[in-house]
Amino acid sequence: MIQAILVFNNHGKPRLVRFYQRFPEEIQQQIVRETFHLVLKRDDNICNFLEGGSLIGGSDYKLIYRHYATLYFVFCVDSSESELGILDLIQVFVETLDKCFENVCELDLIFHMDKVHYILQEVVMGGMVLETNMNEIVAQIEAQNRLEKSEGQVLG
C-alpha cells in the first residue's frame, strides 16, 4: 500500500499532498516539513530510499523519492510494495505529467493542482496502484478533458 504521496519543491513548499490515511491538517503539514528536511539533507547521488521510522506508520514504511530539477516526488509505502517498482512508478507519473502539460515545470503544478490530482487518480487509487501503462493513463485523462470541454461549451 502507498500511504502518502507528497510533491514539494526545493524549499519545501508543498505542490501536491495526497494522504491515503487520515491525518489532521496540521499533522499533514508537519509530515511534509519533516519529510522535506529528511530528503533535503541527502545528496543526489545517494540512494533513494529512506527508512521513515516515526513519520508515518513505523518501521514497516519507507520513503521512496525522486528529485527532478526543482521538485521532490516522495512516496511513503509499506513493505508490500517493491522499492524499485515504486521508483519506476514515480517515473511513470512524472512522464505522464510531462505529456499532459507538455513539458511540465513547477509552475504547471502550482497553478493546476487540481489537474495534477486528476492525473494521479488515474495512477494510484486509494493507496493502491491502479495503472502503470502510460498510454492508458493519458488516454483516460484526455477523454475526461474532452468531456469537461463539451460540458463547458453547453454552459457557454
Place this chain on the structure above:
Amino acid sequence: MALKMVKGSIDRMFDKNLQDLVRGIRNHKEDEAKYISQCIDEIKQELKQDNIAVKANAVCKLTYLQMLGYDISWAAFNIIEVMSASKFTFKRIGYLAASQSFHEGTDVIMLTTNQIRKDLSSPSQYDTGVALTGLSCFVTPDLARDLANDIMTLMSHTKPYIRKKAVLIMYKVFLKYPESLRPAFPRLKEKLEDPDPGVQSAAVNVICELARRNPKNYLSLAPLFFKLMTSSTNNWVLIKIIKLFGALTPLEPRLGKKLIEPLTNLIHSTSAMSLLYECVNTVIAVLISLSSGMPNHSASIQLCVQKLRILIEDSDQNLKYLGLLAMSKILKTHPKSVQSHKDLILQCLDDKDESIRLRALDLLYGMVSKKNLMEIVKKLMTHVDKAEGTTYRDELLTKIIDICSQSNYQYITNFEWYISILVELTRLEGTRHGHLIAAQMLDVAIRVKAIRKFAVSQMSALLDSAHLLASSTQRNGICEVLYAAAWICGEFSEHLQEPHHTLEAMLRPRVTTLPGHIQAVYVQNVVKLYASILQQKEQAGEAEGAQAVTQLMVDRLPQFVQSADLEVQERASCILQLVKHIQKLQAKDVPVAEEVSALFAGELNPVAPKAQKKVPVPEGLDLDAWINEPLSDSESEDERPRAVFHEEEQRRPKHRPSEADEEELARRREARKQEQANNPFYIKSSPSPQKRYQDTPGVEHIPVVQIDLSVPLKVPGLPMSDQYVKLEEERRHRQKLEKDKRRKKRKEKEKKGKRRHSSLPTESDEDIAPAQQVDIVTEEMPENALPSDEDDKDPNDPYRALDIDLDKPLADSEKLPIQKHRNTETSKSPEKDVPMVEKKSKKPKKKEKKHKQKERDKEKKKEKEKKKSPKPKKKQHRKEKEERTKGKKKSKKQPPGSEEAAGEPVQNGAPEEEQLPPESSYSLLAENSYVKMTCDIRGSLQEDSQVTVAIVLENRSSSILKGMELSVLDSLNARMARPQGSSVHDGVPVPFQLPPGVSNEAQYVFTIQSIVMAQKLKGTLSFIAKNDEGATHEKLDFRLHFSCSSYLITTPCYSDAFAKLLESGDLSMSSIKVDGIRMSFQNLLAKICFHHHFSVVERVDSCASMYSRSIQGHHVCLLVKKGENSVSVDGKCSDSTLLSNLLEEMKATLAKC
C-alpha cells in the same frame, strides 16, 4: 430564471478562480495569512450562492487551501452539494475535495450514501470512476456496508476502466466491512483471469494485500497464481505475485520447492532489476522456509548471493542498498554464505550514504563469529572515532554492544577485551547511551564471575578519573557509566587492589555534582567498600587504620546528607548514623568488621526481566479477592495511626544492634526461610544452586574458573583494547601450533592419512577456545515458570478482522446487504425497508423475500426447541407441586421469555449478520459414568427472593437409575425449599426414575436472602443404579453456582423510561473494558442478552443500551460500546455491589468472545 443564470455567470467573471488565488498568495508573501483569511471570507460568500459553478469554483479553491494546511471541514456540506452536481466537471471537483478532507469523523458523510450510489450506477463511466476514486479515500464502515453490493456489481461492468477501479476499491471495503469479504471473494477470484490486464493487475493487487496479512487463508489460490506467474509478462503483476509467494511459502514448503525452478529461470532471464530483485527475495524466503532437506539448494543460495553481490557492487546506490537489505535476510539462515563477502560489507561501512552504512551495520551483526569479532569491533571503533554525526555514532555504539552481547555473549572469547572496549566507549562524548554501556558493565561483571577482578580494577580506574567525566559530560548520559562503576567496585570490593584509594575517590566533593540516582549508588557502595576495608584492617590488626577509615567516612558523608535528592539524603544520613555508632564501638576496642560486613553478605544474582511475571499463581489463591473487606472511612482514620505509633514505640529498644550471637542469627535465618517457603510471593529458586548461600556461606558452589594466565591480568592504566587483539592473535597462534603438532602426530599415526582436513589454512569457529572458560550465569527464573510468552499481538490490528476462511461455502446469511434504509435499532420505531432506486428494486426484493423466509424458518426451529424443553416438567413430584404452584407458573413463563430475549436483538438488528451457534442456557453441573447433570437457574419477579433451579438428569449408563435424592448444604444466604417436615439434612427426592439413555428435568426452589453477591452451594446426588447384575449405590457431588446474572430477569424497557431511569440519579455506576474481542457487535449483544438476561433498549451503530431487573427489583442499565477490538460496558444499578459482581461475570463471558 434565465436572467438569474446570466447574472450568475456575470458574477463568476469577477470571482477569483484557482489560478487567481494562487497568484494572489504568491503576491502577498509578507501577509499571506491575512490574505488567505480574506480569501476564505470570499469563499464563504461564494458558497452561499445558488449557482453551482460558483460553488464548485469555491470548493476547488478550498482544496488548494487544504494542501496549505487549512482545515476545510466546515465546508463539508458544500462539498457534498458540489459532488451531487449533474455535470462531470463539478462532480469531479466535489469528489476531489471530499477525498482530501473527509474522514470517518466527518458527520455529514452519511448524507452521501445515496448520491454515491446514484453516481456508481450512472451511465457515464467517468461519473462512476470519479465516485469510486473518491470513495476509496473516505469509505467508512457504514458506507462500506451500504455500498458493498453496488460495488460488487460493478466488478462485472462492461468497461474495464470501471472494473479495475471496482476491484481495487473492494480492498478498502473489506477493511471497513469484513463481512463482505466472503460473499465478494468468488468474484474477486474470477477477476484474476480477466481479459483486461489492468483488471487482472488490480485483482492481483487486492489479493496480495489481503494475503499479506492473513496468508494461510489464501494458500488454496497458489496454483492459480502459479499459472499467472508463468504466463504473465507484466512485470508489475509478476512482482506482486512473486511477493505474494514470498508470504505463502513459509506456510507451505511444497510450494517453495515448486517455485525454485521458475524463479531461478526468471533470475537468469529478466533484464528488469526490480523483478530480479523480488525474485531473489522470494527465493530467499523459500530457502528460509525449507529446512536443509533440499539437495540442490546450496546452488540457489550461491546464485542469490552472487546476484546480490552484483547489486551491491553496482554504482547505483539504490541497488547497493537493496542488495544489502536482501543479504541480511539470507544472513539469518545461511550466515556462512554471506560471511565470505565480509570484505564487501566492511567496504560499505565507508560509504558516504548513511542508509547504506546502517544497512551494512545490520549485516555485521549477523556476520560475527568468535574468530572475527575482535577484528570487526576494532574496525567499528575506528568508525566511532571518525563519525561526525552523533546519531550515526550512537548507532555504531549500540551496534557494537549488540554485536558483542548477542546470544548471551556467544562470540566473546575474551571478556577482558570486552570490558576494555566498554571502557573505551566511555570516552565518547555526547552519547545518549551511557546507560547502555553501564548495563553491559553490570551484566558482564555479575554474570561472568572470572572477570570480576579485572572489571573491578578497570572500574576503580574509571572512578578515579570520574572528575573528568563529571565535569565535561554531566549534561549527556555518559556519567551513567559511573553508576555501574560504583556498584561493581562496591559489590566486588574484595577484588580491589587499593580499596582505600577507591574509597577516597568515591567520597570526593565533585561526586555531589552527579545526578541523584548515581550519588545514591555511590553512598550505598561506599559502605560496602568501607565494610571490606574494615575487615582487612581488623584482620591485619591495624586498629588505627580502621579508625582512620571510619573518620574519613564521618568527615565526608555529611556532604551527601546535604543533598537535595531525597534518596541520597536518606541513605547518607542513615549510614552516617551507622558509622558514628561504629566509631563509638571502635573507641571501646570492640571488633566490628564481622557485623558490618554481615550487612552485605550473600551474593546478588541476576533475575530474568520476566521472572516476576512468570511466577505462577498458586492454586486456590485468588488475587482479586479481598483479604479483608475494606473498612469504612471513619473507622480507619481513627484507629490506624495510633496502632502504628504503638508498635513503633515497642520496637524502638530492639533496634539497637543486638550483639547477635550465632544462634540467634541462625534461628532468625531459619525462621525467615520458613516464612519464605510459605510465602507464595517469594521467588524460590530451589533448582538453581546460587541462592543457597544462606546455608552454605562458603564459596564451594560457585563455579570457580581458571583464568588462562597467558593473558596478563593487570594492564597498567586504562586498557587499550587493541592490545587484546594482538594478544588474542598470539594466543590463537599458539593454540593452533599446539593443535597442529597434535594433528601431525596423529597423522603420523594414521598411516593412510589421506583425509581432507586442514587443507585450507582457515580455522573454523569451533577451533578457537575461549581465553577464559567462562561460566555465564543465567538469569534466574521462578519455579514452574510458564515457558511460553504470549507474544502480545496488537489487538488493534485492523487486518485481524480480515482473517476469514474463504474456502468455506458461502452461507445464505452472509449475503451482502442490499440497498435499503438503515434501521436505527430501537425497540420503539423500526423503519420500513423501502428500496430507493426504482431500477434495481427487482432483485433486492427477491432476496429480501428469501431472507424473510429464512427468518421464519429459524423461528420455527426455535419454537420447536422451546417445545422440547418444558416437556419433562409434567412429571414433577406432587409434593413439590403443591408447595410451589406459584413458583412453577412463573418458571413456566420464564424460559420462553428468556429465550425470546436472546433472539430479540438478532431480529431487530441487521438480520444479515451471521447467527450465533445455538446455545443452551443449561450449564454442566457434574457428570460421571452414570449420570450427567445440567442446570439452569431462573429468577422470577413475583417472588422477590426465590429462584428456580431446573436440573436435567441424563442417564448415560445401561442401568436404571432410581431412588435419586438431592441433598444440598444450605448456606446462611441461600436455602433450598424442602417438603414440609423434612429437616435440613434430609435429601430431597427426585420425582422420577431414569431408564438407560433417558433424561428428565426436575425443578427446585431456593430462597435467597441477599442477591448482590454470587454464591456456591455444595450438594450431592445419591442414587441406586440397577442392572441385570444387581444394584449399586452411587453418589455424585456437584456445586450449584448462583451467579448474579441468574438473579436477573429479562425485562423489556422502552428508551424513554430508560432515559428517565438514568436521569433519576440514584444509581451507582461502574464500568469494565474487555480487549481482544473479535465477535461482531450483534452477536456480542445476543450473548449478553442470553447469558445475563438483558434486553436491548436501543442500538445505534456500535453502541447499545441494555436493561434488566433483578428479582428484588434492582434496576440494571448498561451502555455497551464496541471499539476496534474491545468492548466497554458502563453499568448503572441501584446496588453497587450487585453491579460490580455482574460486571465481573460479564467480563468473564466477554473474555470468551
